[in-house]
Amino acid sequence: MALKLPVVAIIYTHSHTDHFGGAAGLADFLVKDAPVIAPKGFLNAAISENVVAGPAMVRRAAYQFGGPLEKSATGTLGSAIGPAIPQGTQGLLPPKV
Numbered sequence: 001m002a003l004k005l006p007v008v009a010i011i012y013t014h015s016h017t018d019h020f021g022g023a024a025g026l027a028d029f030l031v032k033d034a035p036v037i038a039p040k041g042f043l044n045a046a047i048s049e050n051v052v053a054g055p056a057m058v059r060r061a062a063y064q065f066g067g068p069l070e071k072s073a074t075g076t077l078g079s080a081i082g083p084a085i086p087q088g089t090q091g092l093l094p095p096k097v
Helices: 023-029 042-052 054-064
Strands: none
Touching: 042 054
16 A cells, blocks of 8 residues: 655756656645745756757667667666656646745
């Protein structure tokens, strides 16, 4: 049985999508008026890195994480974040602080 606890704050450390991309999925679990904290300039950096430079970053990630490799016991690359890049919808909650 999963333990369901409220989320009392979200803290973005920096603008890489693997650090903020799942935050929108927490919206229903946030307590009222929970702070969403980010470094100064976070949204501009996130847009710059992930929208403007996005196509180049996706291309790089395909090679970095073995996207073109056949999926098998020897056809994937692991990185510290896991065996594959998540394929779901990404989204963030705008910082309030």
